[in-house]
Amino acid sequence: MRRLVAETRLHPAELILPMFVREGASEAIPVGSMPGVVQHSLDSFKAALADAAAAGIGGVNLFGVPEHHDATGSGATDPDGILNVAAAIARQEVGDALVIQTDLCLDEFTDHGHCGVLDADGRVDNDATLVRYAEMAVAQAAAGAHLVAPSGMMDGQVAVIREALDAAGFADTGILAYSAKYASAFYGPFREAVDSQLQGDRRTYQQDPANRREGLREATLDLAEGADIVMVKPAMAYLDVLADVAAVSDVPVWAYQVSGEYAMVEAAAANGWIDRDRAILETLTGIRRAGADAVLTYWAVEAATRLLDR
Numbered sequence: 001m002r003r004l005v006a007e008t009r010l011h012p013a014e015l016i017l018p019m020f021v022r023e024g025a026s027e028a029i030p031v032g033s034m035p036g037v038v039q040h041s042l043d044s045f046k047a048a049l050a051d052a053a054a055a056g057i058g059g060v061n062l063f064g065v066p067e068h069h070d071a072t073g074s075g076a077t078d079p080d081g082i083l084n085v086a087a088a089i090a091r092q093e094v095g096d097a098l099v100i101q102t103d104l105c106l107d108e109f110t111d112h113g114h115c116g117v118l119d120a121d122g123r124v125d126n127d128a129t130l131v132r133y134a135e136m137a138v139a140q141a142a143a144g145a146h147l148v149a150p151s152g153m154m155d156g157q158v159a160v161i162r163e164a165l166d167a168a169g170f171a172d173t174g175i176l177a178y179s180a181k182y183a184s185a186f187y188g189p190f191r192e193a194v195d196s197q198l199q200g201d202r203r204t205y206q207q208d209p210a211n212r213r214e215g216l217r218e219a220t221l222d223l224a225e226g227a228d229i230v231m232v233k234p235a236m237a238y239l240d241v242l243a244d245v246a247a248v249s250d251v252p253v254w255a256y257q258v259s260g261e262y263a264m265v266e267a268a269a270a271n272g273w274i275d276r277d278r279a280i281l282e283t284l285t286g287i288r289r290a291g292a293d294a295v296l297t298y299w300a301v302e303a304a305t306r307l308l309d310r
């Protein structure tokens with residue numbers, strides 16, 4: 001009876017796996033703060049893509065870990081840059097089975113670790129960054145991304161990316177907009193996963209956790225600029241924002257269950273303090289119940305496999 005009357009269901013197709021691909025790695029390198037998550041070599045990446053496709057998840061969301069960083073993040077727009085190479089491999093290997101998504105942000109590629117380029121005073125320059133994002137979007141679409149995923153929270157980024165993609169002949173490449181992205185402590189383990197160079201914080205461009213209405217405003221702006229999907233991030237501490245966005249959005253609404261959310265459950269489970277398997281599906285169910293049509297989660301493949309077994 002409970003199964004029959006359940007209001008919310010999880011399905012593998014609604015799960016998206018974030019993946020890290022490290023330039024120059026000869027084998028997968030574990031991320032210490034995220035047990036079970038690795039920085040992939042190209043070989044381990046291909047194997048993991050095949051596993052993800054076999055599990056029937058909806059897509060993969062790719063992050064590059066480059067060997068070299070510079071002020072403008074030039075690796076981000078280089079066709080031979082690690083993220084563009086990874087996107088091309090993913091498109092080739094599993095592009096018919098999975099939606100290939102690329103993180104569209106400069107932080108993995110800059111030597112200061114910020115999501116944009118800096119002005120003479122060392123502050124993130126919103127409009128100069130938009131120029132780089134436009135170039136990055138075209139590079140990622142050319143590499144084979146189905147969806148580009150701007151995560152840098154620059155004002156106007158969705159409109160600029162849409163225009164650049166259309167002008168370059170990539171009208172079919174979609175935009176997954178990180179719309180309401182909060183300046184969160186829960187990104188901590190991710191910084192290890194991408195060898196982040198960040199000094200300082202992102203509070204001049206990511207949102208204040210205190211603000212709910214502002215999250216809805218950001219999503220509404222992205223919808224007007226042409227976002228194909230809007231996203232709220234992190235997930236669990238922002239379910240109210242997620243519900244607000246889901247109530248007004250006329251495009252799919254996704255949520256990102258971030259590294260710190262993953263690490264909390266894994267750490268508690270490792271201590272025997274929590275029933276890991278139940279906790280994982282409960283968090284995903286809660287995020288779906290609050291309004292997410294799909295969820296980015298580091299447990300995507302494991303959860304999908306367990307759902308298929310039920």
Ligand code: PBG
Binds near residue numbers: 108187188189190
């Ligand atoms: C920025 C980006 C971040 C995450 C995804 N994209 C880090 C940040 O904004 O500081 C975090 C994801 C996670 O914590 O799992 N490119």
